[in-house]
Amino acid sequence: MLIRLLMVAILALAGPGLALAQSNVVILSTTTSTQDSGLLDVIVPLFEKKSGLTVKTISVGTGQALALAARGEADVTLAHAPSVEKKYVDEGKMRNRRLVMYNDFVLIGPADDPAKIKGLPAADALKRIAESQARFVSRGDKSGTHVLEQALWKQAGVEPKAPWYIESGQGMGATLAIANDRLAYTLADRGTWLAFQKRISLPILVERDRPLLNVYSVMEVNPANGPRVNAVGGKAFADFMLLPETQAVIKTFGVDKYGQPLFVPVAGKREEDL
Amino acid sequence: MGLVWDGTLQAFRLLLAGDPEVWRITLLSLQISGGATLLSLVVGVPCGTALALARFPGRGFIISLVNTGMGLPPVVVGLFVTILLWRNGAFGALELLYTPAAMVLAQFVIAMPIVTGLTLAAIQQVPETFRLQMFGLGASRIQMIAVLLREARLPMLAAVMAGFGGVISEVGASMMVGGNIRGSTRVLTTATVLETGKGNFDVAIALSLILLLITFLVNWALTSIQQHRRV
Numbered sequence: 001m002l003i004r005l006l007m008v009a010i011l012a013l014a015g016p017g018l019a020l021a022q023s024n025v026v027i028l029s030t031t032t033s034t035q036d037s038g039l040l041d042v043i044v045p046l047f048e049k050k051s052g053l054t055v056k057t058i059s060v061g062t063g064q065a066l067a068l069a070a071r072g073e074a075d076v077t078l079a080h081a082p083s084v085e086k087k088y089v090d091e092g093k094m095r096n097r098r099l100v101m102y103n104d105f106v107l108i109g110p111a112d113d114p115a116k117i118k119g120l121p122a123a124d125a126l127k128r129i130a131e132s133q134a135r136f137v138s139r140g141d142k143s144g145t146h147v148l149e150q151a152l153w154k155q156a157g158v159e160p161k162a163p164w165y166i167e168s169g170q171g172m173g174a175t176l177a178i179a180n181d182r183l184a185y186t187l188a189d190r191g192t193w194l195a196f197q198k199r200i201s202l203p204i205l206v207e208r209d210r211p212l213l214n215v216y217s218v219m220e221v222n223p224a225n226g227p228r229v230n231a232v233g234g235k236a237f238a239d240f241m242l243l244p245e246t247q248a249v250i251k252t253f254g255v256d257k258y259g260q261p262l263f264v265p266v267a268g269k270r271e272e273d274l
Numbered sequence: 275m276g277l278v279w280d281g282t283l284q285a286f287r288l289l290l291a292g293d294p295e296v297w298r299i300t301l302l303s304l305q306i307s308g309g310a311t312l313l314s315l316v317v318g319v320p321c322g323t324a325l326a327l328a329r330f331p332g333r334g335f336i337i338s339l340v341n342t343g344m345g346l347p348p349v350v351v352g353l354f355v356t357i358l359l360w361r362n363g364a365f366g367a368l369e370l371l372y373t374p375a376a377m378v379l380a381q382f383v384i385a386m387p388i389v390t391g392l393t394l395a396a397i398q399q400v401p402e403t404f405r406l407q408m409f410g411l412g413a414s415r416i417q418m419i420a421v422l423l424r425e426a427r428l429p430m431l432a433a434v435m436a437g438f439g440g441v442i443s444e445v446g447a448s449m450m451v452g453g454n455i456r457g458s459t460r461v462l463t464t465a466t467v468l469e470t471g472k473g474n475f476d477v478a479i480a481l482s483l484i485l486l487l488i489t490f491l492v493n494w495a496l497t498s499i500q501q502h503r504r505v
Contacts, residue, residue: 027372036472041456056372058453073360073371173471196473228361228369 026233027056029066029074031144032171034216035059037191037262039253046249047240053233061171063142069094069219072226075234078241080144080216082271083151094219100241101250101263102215102274105148106193107206109134109185117185122209123155130158135184139175140167144214149187152211176200189214191254191262213274216263218242242267281479288480295457300484303461304492306374307442310381314389314437317382319430322393323419337394343387348380352447355380359451372453377461380447385437392433396426431500435493442489462488 034040035057044055058068062079069077070093077094079085088094107117107125115134117125129136138160139146153160166184168175172192179186180200193204206212218238223229240246247265254262266274288296325337358364359371359379370376400422408418423430445463452459454468462485469478 032471035468038472044456054458056453056455056458058372058455071360071362073362171471173473192473199473199475226362227366 023230024052024233025054025056026076026230026237027058027074028076028078028237029058029060029064029068030078031062031065031080032059033080033144033189033192034078036171036173037195037254038257039250039263042249042253043241043246046246047237050240051233051236053236055237061139061141061143062147066094069221070225072221072223072229075221075230076237077219077221078216079219080214081147082215082217084144084147085217085219089219093222093225095222096235096238097217097219098238098242099266099269099271100216100218101247101265102213103190103263104207105145105187105212105214106190106204107185107187107212108179108193108202109205110183111201111203113205115185118205120206122152122206122211125206126152126156127158129185130156130160130164133164135164135166135182136160137166137168137175137179137182137184137186139172139187140169141171143172145172145187145189148211148214152187155211176202194254194258194260194262215266215271215274277475278479280476282483284476285480285483288477289484296481296484298457299460299462299465299481300488302374302459303442303463303485304488306377306448306461307381307438309378310385310441311389311434311438313378313382314385315434318386318389318433318437319393319423321386322390322433323397323423325390326394326397327419327422340387340391340394344391346384346387347446348384348444348448349446349450351380351383352450355383355447356450371451372455372459374452374459376451377448377459380451381441381444384444384447385441388440389433389437392436393426393430396429396433397422399429400425428500431496435496438492439489442485442492 030040040057044057047053048055058065058074060068062081062084065074065077065079066084066088068074070088078100085094085097089097107122109115109117115128115132117128120128138149166178166182168178172188173196175186176188176192176196177200178184180202185205186202218241220231220234220238221229223231247267250263250265252261254260325333325340355376356371359368359376360366361369361371370379404425405418405422408421413421443463445467448459448461449464449467452461452464454460454464460468462481466478466481466485469475469481
């Protein structure tokens, strides 16, 4: 009797999870910045209301988001590492890559700027940092931000090394906190930097350089990647991101909180147009 | 310190204002960890009892496994449960990943060895002469076990508290198998990580305080049962 009661209790507790059929569920694998900025908290409910589908947002680094999608563990991906994305598209793992929006990365650092990088192009700035061995905190997690940072080091012709090069292995927020604490330089997306304004004192030193463009694209998962990929649902979400009304939401997102928009919508454009 | 104070005020505001999201997250934490603890009692108590009373070859080895399991790292559990539940994984057809049920399962794997190990210890601390005495008085095996469990109920409540405390506070496994999905698998610990990542430290502190508070209330209730029965 007691055991029966316990079983009933367990089913009652775990029931809600079991009852949710997954055929009308879309799994979106995405980067942490779209979630941490709060953009998805606005967009996902709009999509769910319109389509009747339920979205499960798995917010991880771009590297992991694409790796999950390539295994068929997601249905659609919103990422920001063009070079890596194109590789997955070429391999046939991802399909129909379309630009959604962009914002930009900024190089931030101590206000007294010991490496004297203020106003330089991004690659030159990194070179100066390496030459003066000023501390630099890297995400070190294969995120979109980290991928871009590595490309910039390559462009600068420098192999960054410890002890002045610090790999946090954590998200943007934690990395900013470390950079702030150690008075180090770091590369951040503008949205997260704005969100952390109250907590950190590192100003922007380098910005508005072409390589610092941060482009977000949406891609559908090839159903051949694994069983149970919801290709229809994935495409529905990708299409929704590009609708004029969704793009209008993106255009004004963040104005109320930061006094400036966090993303620029670019549906229908190509990278060369930006 | 101002930040901690802000967080404390924020915690009260969120709770008193009845913020629906915070209540839902709190309730879900209790449901998932409560469910996992119940499930681990259903399995762990009989296993612990059997291990305490039965004598068979390999018993010492199994007890060592259970004792190791009591310190199982939640991230390791999370990783393996995730891989098993992947669409491509062995149990992919169940489509359980990123659901509360998957979180119950992972937390069950974490809590079950704790409950088993502490049950084993609780039963074993009842003197063997007591068992022999009962047989002498003509008790059946089932009656004997019932009386033993009754005798061991105080340390077994400690097993419940340890199991529940272990799972309500873990974040690694819940993050991996649940995915921290808003309105579905977001619990107090994963929400705390998220709010910290967003830079909302006051909300993160508020969620931590709520977690501490409910853990305290649950333990207080269990402790009062335990200590009340003692007198």
